[in-house]
Amino acid sequence: MNNPIITLEGVEKKFGNNHVVKHMNLEIAEGEFLTLLGPSGCGKTTTLRMIAGFEEATSGIIKVEGERIEDKEPFQRNVNTVFQNYALFPHMTVFQNVAYGLTIKKVPKKEIEERVMEMLRMVQLEGYEKRKPDALSGGQKQRVAIARALVNRPKVLLLDEPLGALDLKLRKQMQIELKRLQKKLGITFIYVTHDQEEALTMSDRIAIMRDGRIEQMASPKEIYEHPATRFVAGFIGESNIFDGKVVEAKDGCLTVETDAGCLLVQGEDFSVGEEMHVSIRSEYLEVSSSPVAGFTLQGTVKDFIYQGSVVKTAVDLPNGQEVKYSRFEQDQTVSPGEKVYVFWRPEKAVAIKKTEQEAVE
Amino acid sequence: MSTYTAPKKKNLLPKIAMAGPVSVWMILFVTIPMLYVIFISFMSRGVFGDVVYEFSTESYSTILDPTYFQVILKSLKAAGLTTVLCLLIGYPFAYIIARKPKDVAAKMITLLMIPFWTNSLMRLNSWLLLFQTSGPVNNFLVNTGIVDKPISFIYTDELVLIGLITNMLPFAVLPMYSTIEKLEKSMLEASADLGANPRTTFCRITLPITFPGIFSAIILTFIPSLGIYTVTDMLGGGKVLFIGNIIKNQFGSIRNWPLGAALSVLLIVVTMLLIFIYTRFAKIEDMEVV
Numbered sequence: 276m277n278n279p280i281i282t283l284e285g286v287e288k289k290f291g292n293n294h295v296v297k298h299m300n301l302e303i304a305e306g307e308f309l310t311l312l313g314p315s316g317c318g319k320t321t322t323l324r325m326i327a328g329f330e331e332a333t334s335g336i337i338k339v340e341g342e343r344i345e346d347k348e349p350f351q352r353n354v355n356t357v358f359q360n361y362a363l364f365p366h367m368t369v370f371q372n373v374a375y376g377l378t379i380k381k382v383p384k385k386e387i388e389e390r391v392m393e394m395l396r397m398v399q400l401e402g403y404e405k406r407k408p409d410a411l412s413g414g415q416k417q418r419v420a421i422a423r424a425l426v427n428r429p430k431v432l433l434l435d436e437p438l439g440a441l442d443l444k445l446r447k448q449m450q451i452e453l454k455r456l457q458k459k460l461g462i463t464f465i466y467v468t469h470d471q472e473e474a475l476t477m478s479d480r481i482a483i484m485r486d487g488r489i490e491q492m493a494s495p496k497e498i499y500e501h502p503a504t505r506f507v508a509g510f511i512g513e514s515n516i517f518d519g520k521v522v523e524a525k526d527g528c529l530t531v532e533t534d535a536g537c538l539l540v541q542g543e544d545f546s547v548g549e550e551m552h553v554s555i556r557s558e559y560l561e562v563s564s565s566p567v568a569g570f571t572l573q574g575t576v577k578d579f580i581y582q583g584s585v586v587k588t589a590v591d592l593p594n595g596q597e598v599k600y601s602r603f604e605q606d607q608t609v610s611p612g613e614k615v616y617v618f619w620r621p622e623k624a625v626a627i628k629k630t631e632q633e634a635v636e
Numbered sequence: 637m638s639t640y641t642a643p644k645k646k647n648l649l650p651k652i653a654m655a656g657p658v659s660v661w662m663i664l665f666v667t668i669p670m671l672y673v674i675f676i677s678f679m680s681r682g683v684f685g686d687v688v689y690e691f692s693t694e695s696y697s698t699i700l701d702p703t704y705f706q707v708i709l710k711s712l713k714a715a716g717l718t719t720v721l722c723l724l725i726g727y728p729f730a731y732i733i734a735r736k737p738k739d740v741a742a743k744m745i746t747l748l749m750i751p752f753w754t755n756s757l758m759r760l761n762s763w764l765l766l767f768q769t770s771g772p773v774n775n776f777l778v779n780t781g782i783v784d785k786p787i788s789f790i791y792t793d794e795l796v797l798i799g800l801i802t803n804m805l806p807f808a809v810l811p812m813y814s815t816i817e818k819l820e821k822s823m824l825e826a827s828a829d830l831g832a833n834p835r836t837t838f839c840r841i842t843l844p845i846t847f848p849g850i851f852s853a854i855i856l857t858f859i860p861s862l863g864i865y866t867v868t869d870m871l872g873g874g875k876v877l878f879i880g881n882i883i884k885n886q887f888g889s890i891r892n893w894p895l896g897a898a899l900s901v902l903l904i905v906v907t908m909l910l911i912f913i914y915t916r917f918a919k920i921e922d923m924e925v926v
Contacts, residue, residue: 328829329828329829348833349828349829350828350831360822364823364841364845375832375840379830379831379832379836423826427831
């Protein structure tokens with residue numbers, strides 16, 4: 276990457292014996308919207324806090340625009356943070372909150388006023404400048420927090436689950452607003468969330484983290500369609516994952532033997548005898564009353580799960596694994612207790628290599 | 637037409653049940669005694685130290701007499717100094733405790749409170765024993781050659797002040813601790829994030845947000861140290877007179893109840909004034925929200 280705005284090289288963080296971030300390497304391009312996505316405790320927030328300067332990296336290098344900043348205090352770094360709980364100053368008005376950073380930097384009063392009002396306009400909070408944070412709704416508080424950070428025109432904006440406390444509808448609306456704001460201002464965003472949908476909606480790139488490591492870093496489309504590891508496949512979207520061994524590889528089509536039966540998947544670069552995983556999204560899984568060539572997965576329809584936009588059908592396989600497929604309407608061709616054959620088009624499934632990490636585990 | 641409808645009787649009952657006992661208690665043991673004190677302060681003193689029920693403002697003019705006025709000023713000064721020192725010592729103390737993990741903080745608070753579970757007379761007496769001419773402190777100073785002859789610590793204004801501070805410190809620390817403890821760490825991080833160094837963060841964020849605790853500490857140390865007489869009696873040996881001692885003496889040995897009552901009224905007024913300032917202050921804060 277040419278001139279990344281933020282570089283992390285071999286960054287480690289330990290809290291006592293707890294190894295939270297493990298040898299993290301990361302490069303973020305200027306103007307990029309990067310999301311750190313992962314379950315709680317995966318080290319995503321700690322990574323963000325190390326960039327902000329609230330946590331000191333145990334080892335490793337952090338650079339902003341090529342300049343090392345590990346030893347700088349938070350107030351000396353040209354990055355700003357939007358906090359999960361907003362962290363608005365309760366004794367100050369909205370205006371004073373947003374103006375805080377500029378006042379500290381001794382920006383002329385007139386300029387402060389102009390920039391704050393412009394920022395409040397941008398986050399649609401005109402007319403609220405005299406209110407105290409207590410008199411604002413959650414969504415409004417969030418806008419103030421964003422305005423307070425952005426008014427300083429930081430090189431990078433760090434956002435720590437900023438929408439976590441909002442209700443679903445408002446969250447979706449704010450996701451789109453934030454993304455538009457980011458595009459308009461061209462500021463690099465590093466966004467931490469555990470909400471995969473949020474990550475897919477907003478990001479240019481997503482780094483999926485697990486146990487202090489990045490499992491995969493790619494565009495939302497790439498992550499969704501080509502998960503690199505079993506963990507990513509399971510974390511993003513709703514997938515059915517099979518663990519098995521390649522028994523035949525022919526013309527890029529693999530026959531994989533699992534303890535539920537045999538199945539087909541497209542995949543290059545696999546050899547016979549290799550252990551691997553197969554992921555198939557619930558929207559691509561199909562069932563039939565008669566066997567399909569290449570598949571020997573037979574199961575029993577368990578029940579239907581109504582989810583509004585889709586209805587899922589759960590099928591129990593003989594090895595105890597449960598697979599699900601989704602349709603826009605309830606599948607009328609089957610009923611609970613019925614025996615069905617499970618299959619899919621081999622090109623719809625993803626063949627996933629077993630990682631070294633898994634071998635250790 | 638009024639939209640007000642009288643509350644139904646059955647709705648009123650729980651309210652009476654809840655507020656009743658407290659109100660009765662407050663009226664019996666606070667309001668009536670206070671009114672009685674004010675009443676007495678406007679009466680005259682009889683020849684034999686009894687209260688003669690004749691209206692008089694003599695007691696109040698006596699207060700303005702230089703001898704008494706000096707004592708009042710001195711008391712105000714001492715109480716003020718005690719308060720300021722308690723804040724200066726107590727705030728960092730409270731801050732340190734508040735930033736410790738919960739279990740450590742609880743232990744530190746307990747340590748702070750332990751002296752207050754001992755009887756105050758015993759505590760003050762032990763101070764006297766410690767600091768008297770032949771006490772351990774002086775023995776140590778003389779034996780190690782730091783001083784030639786024992787220092788007379790006891791019965792001085794300084795020892796009284798130290799006594800007041802040790803007496804009042806927990807009342808300063810506790811309210812400040814509770815507000816500092818509620819101050820979210822992310823608030824300080826946000827300030828640092830926006831470019832403020834630790835000093836600026838302290839002045840602009842920490843102090844203003846924890847101000848209610850500081851004000852409670854002021855009220856809780858200033859008012860009692862204005863009225864306290866045990867510390868001055870014991871450590872001052874009767875030589876150091878504060879307003880509290882005079883009140884006690886007027887009701888006790890001197891038997892001039894109206895004067896004692898007038899001085900008490902003065903204390904009540906000062907207290908109310910402080911509380912009035914506090915509520916006004918809080919109200920302004922609220923009004924800005926709307």
